[in-house]
Amino acid sequence: MSDRDAMTVWELLREYAATQSGSFTSQEALSWFRRHAPDKANERNIRTHIRGASWNVGNRPQFSTKEPFLTKLDRGLFWRARLDEIEGWRADVPTPTVEPMPAAPAEGHLVSEWHTEDNTQRLLVEWLAGEGWTIARTANTATREHGVDVVAEREGQRLGVEVKGYPSRFYVTGRKKGQVKTSTPKEQAKKWYAHALVPAIRLRTHEPDSVSVMCFPDSRVYRPLYADTALSLRAAGIDVWLVSQDGAVEILGQSSLPGERLDARVQFGL
Missing domain, CATH: 1.10.10 (Arc Repressor Mutant, subunit A)
Structure with missing residues (x-):
């Protein structure tokens, strides 16, 4: 039994x-x-x-x-x-x-979701500051500001992070705010993962000396997506970080911390 x-x-x-x-x-x-x-x-x-x-x-x-x-x-x-x-x-x-x-769930339910992009970015920034990083930039998520979401510096290293949240089941802005979405959060999260990849690659192209990171709230969707793309991400020099609800950050795969990254061309024999 x-x-x-x-x-x-x-x-x-x-x-x-x-x-x-x-x-x-x-x-x-x-x-x-x-x-x-x-x-x-x-x-x-x-x-x-x-x-x-x-x-x-x-x-x-x-x-x-x-x-x-x-x-x-x-x-x-x-x-x-x-x-x-x-x-x-x-x-x-x-x-x-x-x-x-x-017609819509109570407003409090919408704002209480911990895994929004805004909250994920806030938790990440707090963690970085606690680890001794100096925050050089944070994007305004409310206005969908363009550019790298979080830029931080420590010990001569520069970090650029593209942050995505986990989709709500409800529309959180616009005329449909509060209404249940027709698409599922799981399927939308897959698109957000893909959307984070292009800025991360652009950062590697334009700032090859910076560490390029894709950051997401910890969920059952983002972990398998990382597993499916890990080899290619490592070859490209892009890391994936997951932020938990309590503010802890898990660095998946190869660490991006100073002195711990190998050149991708050497590591993969390219």
């Missing part, structure tokens, strides 16, 4: 939710159950549990003794509840009524 065989649907749902950095649909949760716990993949039961795990759903008597861990955003759309929402539930704050089909 596997560990999951002994787990309840509630426990399994909590395990699934813990892996989600953004919003998800009840259908996506059901698909996870079918792959990881097929004997418990009863659609009606799982949907009932998802509803019961949401703090802002008014009628959850079956789960009244359990602490919720999800937030309902829209019909069939949820994400992991924020700490302040759970604390509010604990304090017995009156549960707000969720309209059947709201």
